[in-house]
Amino acid sequence: MNIVIAGAGIAGLSAAEAARKEDPKAEIYLFSAERQRPYFRPRLPEVVAGTAEPDGIYVHPEQWFRDRRLEFRLGESLVEYIPESRLARGSLGSRLLCDRLLIATGAAPFLPEAAKSFTLPGVYPLRTLLDAQDMRHAALKARTAVLLGSGLLGLEAGFALTRLGLTVHVLERAGRILPFQTTPRSADILRRALEAKSFVFHLESEAERAEGAERLERVVLKSGAGINCDLMAVSAGVRPEISLAGPLGLRTENGIVVDQYMETTSEGVYAAGDCAQTPDRRGGMWSIARAEGLAAGSNMARADRAARAPYAPSPPPAVLKVAGIDLTSVGNIDPEGKLRSAESEEGGVYRKAVLSPAGLLAGFTVLGSREGVPELTRAVNRKAVPEDMLESLARPGFDFKRLDSLPG
Ligand SMILES: Cc1cc2nc3c(=O)[nH]c(=O)nc-3n(C[C@H](O)[C@H](O)[C@H](O)COP(=O)(O)OP(=O)(O)OC[C@H]3O[C@@H](n4cnc5c(N)ncnc54)[C@H](O)[C@@H]3O)c2cc1C
Structure with a gap:
């Protein structure tokens, strides 16, 4: 089987990895508009700051690709796919027969x-x-x-x-x-x-x-x-890069529409990552693009369509780092202040816990610390929090392990 992948970001790379696992004999080609092999895009600010070297942020060493027989077309965009002849054409003249195509072309910055x-x-x-x-x-x-x-x-x-x-x-x-x-x-x-x-x-x-x-x-x-x-x-947002979709007649909305197998509206053509719109409509994150790429790669490499597995999205990570400061927001953090909640600010740490009308912990946010985050995350939407505990939840020093023993 010939698998052609347009885009060697984390979605394309993960798809190639999963396809190789699924089919040790497949020919797998990765076209990349960029000249470098795949790198950790979220680490780009470190390159700007000079705390990481450009060649220090690659996802894998060259040998990793050789071991998996993944064929790169670095610096060459995929410009056309003709379904009738199954021909994929690159901007530098590559012409490849293609049994399955993955569009993993990511997104481009929006310029106001x-x-x-x-x-x-x-x-x-x-x-x-x-x-x-x-x-x-x-x-x-x-x-x-x-x-x-x-x-x-x-x-x-x-x-x-x-x-x-x-x-x-x-x-x-x-x-x-x-x-x-x-x-x-x-x-x-x-x-x-x-x-x-x-x-x-x-x-x-x-x-x-x-x-x-x-x-x-x-x-x-x-x-x-x-x-x-x-x-x-x-940094005013991004737009999915979907220019390959139009000539192929693929359905697009806020990205290339895919089903639960990551297949587009054209059989044999898949999409994943920032350019794709999955049924749960989430995207724009590294871990999501990786999970979608893995699902697409393993599905497209299966000769038997009935053996494909649906993509099961997992919740995106809620712990962020903003300019070196931890920020976690899980569930409904009620920015408009409509629900019962408790807030505190002490020693540079801000906490807010929100209760749903049913008395369940609806959500929480913590800025400047990670203390209690695993316990609070487990409790959201599952634990009934007594009203007198709500205030102490937002206070530093609370024994968060107590949450695990609450009835839920
Ligand atoms: C500065 C920055 C910081 C980020 N920080 C975080 C973070 O902290 N956490 C987080 O979860 N996410 C973060 N993200 C978002 C995350 O990096 C993206 O969601 C993820 O990289 C998307 O992966 P992708 O493979 O779908 O697309 P991309 O990484 O955009 O890769 C797509 C690739 O396809 C190439 N391409 C496009 N068209 C073609 C074509 N026709 N033929 C061949 N190649 C083509 C593109 O040039 C690109 O190399 C950050 C992004 C940026 C830019």
């Missing part, structure tokens, strides 16, 4: 108009190793950066820039930072902690345009205010 319309040097998205090297190169000569977006990836990129000595002005459209992972109070605490690390936040702010004679000199906000800067880092 203010970034897109500025064509001189100074605007840097962060998606690839090349982007990270470019951003670092520019940052080493810069003093002030404007960062579009205060999501997790943006703050990590911004943190890398602050480690190089830059002041980072963050423009965020919403009224608080990390709006999806925080409550108003935890966002406020996090913002203050980051301000102590050379971040400057401009909430409810958007860039109108970028200005400069030969390179970026200034970003003008919609309010009319201006920020003088040498660099604009862009």
Whole structure:
């Protein structure tokens, strides 16, 4: 069987690994628009900061690929697949017969108009190793950066820039930072902690345009205010890279639609990772792209379609690190404050526990510590928490093991 994979990010790589396990004889080809073998994309901010070398973030050594007979087409994009002749064509002239195709082309950064319309040097998205090297190169000569977006990836990129000595002005459209992972109070605490690390936040702010004679000199906000800067880092979300889907007539919504086997609407063509839309509609994370890639690879390598196994999504990790600070949010953290909850802030640690109307622990968030996280996670949606315990749950020093013995 000939298996062709477009994209050698973690989804494509994991699919190749699983396909090889399933079929030791298959020919497996990996096309990669990037020139480097697969690397840990979440570690790109370390490359920007200079705390990791570009060749120190590869997922596997070269020998790993040789041992598994995985054939790379590095620096060559897959440009076309013709189902009638089963022919896959690469941008550098490769032509391969293909029994199964996986589209694992990931996502591309979304550039807001203010970034897109500025064509001189100074605007840097962060998606690839090349982007990270470019951003670092520019940052080493810069003093002030404007960062579009205060999501997790943006703050990590911004943190890398602050480690190089830059002041980072963050423009965020919403009224608080990390709006999806925080409550108003935890966002406020996090913002203050980051301000102590050379971040400057401009909430409810958007860039109108970028200005400069030969390179970026200034970003003008919609309010009319201006920020003088040498660099604009862009982290305003991503868009799935689905250009292979149109000519193949594949169904797309917020990605290439796949069923529970990771197969698209065309038999024999699969999709996984950031470019795919699974029935549970989750994505945009490393562990999810890996799990989807493994499921797609093992299913596409099975000659017998009836033997395929449905992909079973597991919950995404809830423990994040934001600029070196732990942040965990599990279940309903009730940012609007509609449910019964208890909050505390002490010694740089913020906690909030939320109770559902049925008296179950509905969710919790902890900033600045990981204490109690496993016990609280186990308890969410399963444990009835007595009202008098709710307050102590949010207090430091609580014996979280007590949660495990509550009836549930
Ligand atoms: C800076 C940064 C930090 C991140 N931090 C985290 C984190 O802390 N935790 C987390 O869970 N996730 C994080 N993510 C997200 C995570 O990295 C992605 O969800 C994951 O890498 C998606 O994997 P993928 O294989 O689907 O796509 P990608 O990693 O985007 O790989 C797709 C590959 O396909 C290539 N390609 C595109 N078109 C073609 C074509 N036609 N032919 C051949 N190749 C093609 C692309 O160039 C790319 O190399 C981060 C992402 C970034 C950018």
